[in-house]
Amino acid sequence: MNTQISNxxxxxxxxxxxxxxxxxxxxxxxxxxSLLHTKELTQLSWDDLQLFILKTMTTFGDVDDFKHFxxxxxxxxxxxxxxxxxxxxxxxxKLEYGGWTTWPENESETVLRLYENWILQLKGSSLAxxxxxxxxxxxxxxxxxxxxxx
Numbered sequence: 357m358n359t360q361i362s363n364x365x366x367x368x369x370x371x372x373x374x375x376x377x378x379x380x381x382x383x384x385x386x387x388x389x390s391l392l393h394t395k396e397l398t399q400l401s402w403d404d405l406q407l408f409i410l411k412t413m414t415t416f417g418d419v420d421d422f423k424h425f426x427x428x429x430x431x432x433x434x435x436x437x438x439x440x441x442x443x444x445x446x447x448x449x450k451l452e453y454g455g456w457t458t459w460p461e462n463e464s465e466t467v468l469r470l471y472e473n474w475i476l477q478l479k480g481s482s483l484a485x486x487x488x489x490x491x492x493x494x495x496x497x498x499x500x501x502x503x504x505x506x
Contacts (some may be wrong), residue, residue, distance in 0.1 A: 360473050413450065
């Protein structure tokens with residue numbers, strides 16, 4: 357799994373953090389922009405990314421901004437799922453909103469490979485916690501009506 361996460365960071369490294377992330381002027385997201393600039397990408401926590409996940413591409417930032425943070429967000433879901441402030445289905449719906457299947461092939465394939473390997477790992481596990489996590493992912497996919505398969 358570490359290899360797929362490293363590949364995700366490498367694949368999306370061409371999307372640097374912008375000096376300023378544009379947001380809806382009515383939503384007062386200047387603090388979020390400042391917060392996202394205080395740490396290295398790999399050091400951002402769920403607390404740092406919570407509002408970004410909710411607002412990305414709708415009222416804060418664009419697809420390129422989402423692609424910048426995508427490796428860290430996905431890594432946190434894989435490594436710290438139960439502390440996530442947002443359902444995994446919301447993240448998957450943001451992928452769909454951002455048109456991930458139309459992204460350059462290396463980007464969409466890297467995302468899909470990490471997702472599939474994670475799901476296969478969970479399916480192959482005998483741990484009750486992994487089975488529960490898989491059930492939660494399935495429920496999120498159904499709830500958010502995303503098109504990924506478990």
